[in-house]
Amino acid sequence: MNLSIRPVTADDVSAVEALWEEAGMTSYASSGDIAGEITGKLERDPDLFLLGEVDGTAVATIMGTWDGHRGRIKRLVVATTHRRSGLGADLTDELEKRFTERGITRLRLEVWADNAGGLAFWEERGYELQPDIRYFVRNLDDSNDPC
Ligand SMILES: CC(C)(COP(=O)(O)OP(=O)(O)OC[C@H]1O[C@@H](n2cnc3c(N)ncnc32)[C@H](O)[C@@H]1OP(=O)(O)O)[C@@H](O)C(=O)NCCC(=O)NCCS
Numbered sequence: 001m002n003l004s005i006r007p008v009t010a011d012d013v014s015a016v017e018a019l020w021e022e023a024g025m026t027s028y029a030s031s032g033d034i035a036g037e038i039t040g041k042l043e044r045d046p047d048l049f050l051l052g053e054v055d056g057t058a059v060a061t062i063m064g065t066w067d068g069h070r071g072r073i074k075r076l077v078v079a080t081t082h083r084r085s086g087l088g089a090d091l092t093d094e095l096e097k098r099f100t101e102r103g104i105t106r107l108r109l110e111v112w113a114d115n116a117g118g119l120a121f122w123e124e125r126g127y128e129l130q131p132d133i134r135y136f137v138r139n140l141d142d143s144n145d146p147c
Pocket of ligand 1: 023025074075076077078079082083084085086087088089090110111115116117118120121122124
């Protein structure tokens with residue numbers, strides 16, 4: 001399988017949205033405005049938002065963010081047709097390389113507790129589960145939108 005990895009561009013918005021939909025990523029409560037999330041990310045650290053393609057078809061994404069102290073990984077998604085072929089690992093390798101080149105070496109991420117595959121993937125890569133941390137969210141505009 002010939003995987004190529006490059007940053008997401010504005011031309012990829014609908015392909016990324018379709019991929020996330022197919023992969024089940026948009027069913028999570030925190031998904032919210034998907035197209036807005038994709039276009040918003042293109043305005044900030046776009047080189048940390050990566051697309052994996054096989055034969056020109058979008059099959060995987062990963063998104064890195066940076067808060068000035070730690071990097072955060074979001075939206076690692078591989079199309080259901082292409083899983084367990086190393087694509088998730090390849091995209092993560094590339095994002096970790098880009099973080100390292102920026103001097104960002106402390107990473108964190110969230111995985112839903114019922115996502116057995118996601119938990120196994122990150123543990124396999126050496127990411128450490130933090131059972132003593134609870135995760136809080138709040139909308140400052142008092143809306144009910146997912147955070
Ligand atoms: C999690 C996900 C990104 C993994 O992508 P992938 O391309 O299939 O993963 P890889 O092929 O690179 O797997 C690398 C290793 O991780 C582990 N792994 C990956 N998926 C696994 C699963 N479902 N169950 C158990 N272990 C798994 C294995 O050790 C695997 O190596 P192996 O195939 O040689 O056994 C993919 O299943 C996915 O898109 N899931 C839906 C979205 C999601 O859960 N994202 C992660 C949370 S942020």
